[in-house]
Amino acid sequence: MNIIVCIKQVPGTTEIKIDPKTNTLVREGVKSIINPFDCYAVEEGVRLRERYGGKVSVITMGPPQAEEALRETISLGADEAILLSDRAFAGSDTWATSYVLSRAAAKIANYDLIICGKQTLDGDTAQVGPGVSEMLKIPFIAYVSKIEEIKDKYIKVQRMVEEGYEVIEATLPAVITVVKEINVPRLPSLRGTMKAKSAKIPVWNAAEIGVEADKAGIPGSPTRVVKIFYPKRTHKSEIFQGSLEEQVGQLAERLEKMV
Amino acid sequence: MEYFLTEQQKLIKSIARRIAEERILPVRAELDEKEEFPWEIIKDIANADLFRIFIPEQYEGMGEGSFALVIAVEELSRACAGVSLTYAADALGAFPILLYASEKQKQQYLPVIASGAKLTAFGLTESGAGSDAGAIKTTAKKDGDSYVLNGTKQFITNGGEAEIYTVIALTDPTKGSRGASAFIVEKGTPGFTFGKKEKKLGIRCSATRELVFHNCRIPKENLLGREGMGFIVTMKTLDSSRPGVGALALGLAQGALEAAVAYARQRVQFGHPVSSIQAVQHMLANMAMELEAARALVYATAKTIDSGAKNFTEEGAMAKVFATDMAMKVTTDAVQVFGGVGYMRDYPVEKMMRDAKINQIYEGTNQVLRNVIALELLRRKGLRE
Numbered sequence: 001m002n003i004i005v006c007i008k009q010v011p012g013t014t015e016i017k018i019d020p021k022t023n024t025l026v027r028e029g030v031k032s033i034i035n036p037f038d039c040y041a042v043e044e045g046v047r048l049r050e051r052y053g054g055k056v057s058v059i060t061m062g063p064p065q066a067e068e069a070l071r072e073t074i075s076l077g078a079d080e081a082i083l084l085s086d087r088a089f090a091g092s093d094t095w096a097t098s099y100v101l102s103r104a105a106a107k108i109a110n111y112d113l114i115i116c117g118k119q120t121l122d123g124d125t126a127q128v129g130p131g132v133s134e135m136l137k138i139p140f141i142a143y144v145s146k147i148e149e150i151k152d153k154y155i156k157v158q159r160m161v162e163e164g165y166e167v168i169e170a171t172l173p174a175v176i177t178v179v180k181e182i183n184v185p186r187l188p189s190l191r192g193t194m195k196a197k198s199a200k201i202p203v204w205n206a207a208e209i210g211v212e213a214d215k216a217g218i219p220g221s222p223t224r225v226v227k228i229f230y231p232k233r234t235h236k237s238e239i240f241q242g243s244l245e246e247q248v249g250q251l252a253e254r255l256e257k258m259v
Numbered sequence: 260m261e262y263f264l265t266e267q268q269k270l271i272k273s274i275a276r277r278i279a280e281e282r283i284l285p286v287r288a289e290l291d292e293k294e295e296f297p298w299e300i301i302k303d304i305a306n307a308d309l310f311r312i313f314i315p316e317q318y319e320g321m322g323e324g325s326f327a328l329v330i331a332v333e334e335l336s337r338a339c340a341g342v343s344l345t346y347a348a349d350a351l352g353a354f355p356i357l358l359y360a361s362e363k364q365k366q367q368y369l370p371v372i373a374s375g376a377k378l379t380a381f382g383l384t385e386s387g388a389g390s391d392a393g394a395i396k397t398t399a400k401k402d403g404d405s406y407v408l409n410g411t412k413q414f415i416t417n418g419g420e421a422e423i424y425t426v427i428a429l430t431d432p433t434k435g436s437r438g439a440s441a442f443i444v445e446k447g448t449p450g451f452t453f454g455k456k457e458k459k460l461g462i463r464c465s466a467t468r469e470l471v472f473h474n475c476r477i478p479k480e481n482l483l484g485r486e487g488m489g490f491i492v493t494m495k496t497l498d499s500s501r502p503g504v505g506a507l508a509l510g511l512a513q514g515a516l517e518a519a520v521a522y523a524r525q526r527v528q529f530g531h532p533v534s535s536i537q538a539v540q541h542m543l544a545n546m547a548m549e550l551e552a553a554r555a556l557v558y559a560t561a562k563t564i565d566s567g568a569k570n571f572t573e574e575g576a577m578a579k580v581f582a583t584d585m586a587m588k589v590t591t592d593a594v595q596v597f598g599g600v601g602y603m604r605d606y607p608v609e610k611m612m613r614d615a616k617i618n619q620i621y622e623g624t625n626q627v628l629r630n631v632i633a634l635e636l637l638r639r640k641g642l643r644e
Contacts (some may be wrong), residue, residue, distance in 0.1 A: 187282070
């Protein structure tokens, strides 16, 4: 059972600051953490390894300092961790990120399962998990709250839906995204922390994973961020009147003005 | 105060602290209220490798010794002395094996203890043998390739929950304490059952139970050391474990002091926080001073043991007595600083005060240990090396 877990290093705060010039997150002075949903993904990967044997490989795409997050996953039981880092990756949106991660998974090869957190704390899109599965052309299951069993190249899981859960089977290899209900992540162990301190974290660049330059980073990202801003705090409230269509029209008009 | 912790010791401290704050703190009141054994937390402690620190490396431990154990016990106890005691009592049950087991016995038992997969317990006390440990009545009669145990042990920490028990029984009742021997008895052995679970004043999530032996037959290979060594095994085991009791007291007092300071800063009377009242300040200052003095003594004792000292009976007794008397006083004063609400179960300090008391009683009452200290003191004519 070889498992790949995709993680992201995110600012460990709910008070996100945005640089008005670049429309990107201000990371200075904010402690970075592993995206909390990804901690459940790492834990589930380690538990599956403990149950079925095999290996847990953690990957992240990010700047050199993301190595710190990868090291932490080793203290939590991961067997190896690989940093995907290249200037060509900078500015990737969820599409380009999914592409880069899928290339790395293809290079690792021989995987049975890819686990991601359901979404990140900063981007909140929940698009990268499904994106990776599309690019690898393998099945995808979102919001997994329990892995019931894995056998004969099949996985059977419970996935959260609005009213209760569904039980779904998929062939392996597959991609799943997990929710916090799936487990309680362990704390780092002494042996794991010592192993993490001396672990070698390989860095793979675009060429090494066969990423085509125009498919990653800003050139590879169809998303265009026009403007990011905080809504002004006002205590004025306004209730739109009229028919539903009229109300929607008024709302759309307002939103357009804000941008 | 700088105690010059190594990188490894700092790591042990930070991992134990995370378990205390993230896993123990949210549930300690509930565990106390329900008198529920903290299995989930024990699993966390095991997963974090903390059961490995007091086991040598060749038996899948980490060989970190007494000081590391003291640091871990203190951090856990800062959140809950009941949980911390469960952990410390596992070390207590392991010490007879660490100190006196044959290579074969060590290979068999220490790796599983190091992993935390099985807990241990130490069985000495009986209804008629508390401070007078030589008065035990449990017997172990040799019968061919076995020993047959009969008798009842009382107040055994981790009783019922542990899988591996180190038990003191008389192989020759005519010789009194010189006829005592130490044995390893595994849970599930026919004739070995558990009596009533005690309902206690404090440390209520820890299990305290009777061990009942009725024609319990164990292989003769389960003897620790030789016949007649039971009393020596007991004394050396308790010498080794007492700094751990001191550490338990340190953590309790640290938790109580932190709670008292935080409360004094926010409780307003006469228009000011009560922390501005000199009478309260002096109480807090005394608590802090006595705690730090006890910490220095407990740490120094543990480091003495780790340095390879042969005899540390006196130091171990001093560390235990001084720290546990301190913790009783500090936790009681913490309740006083809180005033009326401190007496209520809504706040943590009344539990700390209840948890503190037992530390002056078990592993040698503080009165018996003063006898021990005095004996050693008179033997060395009060002189210092």
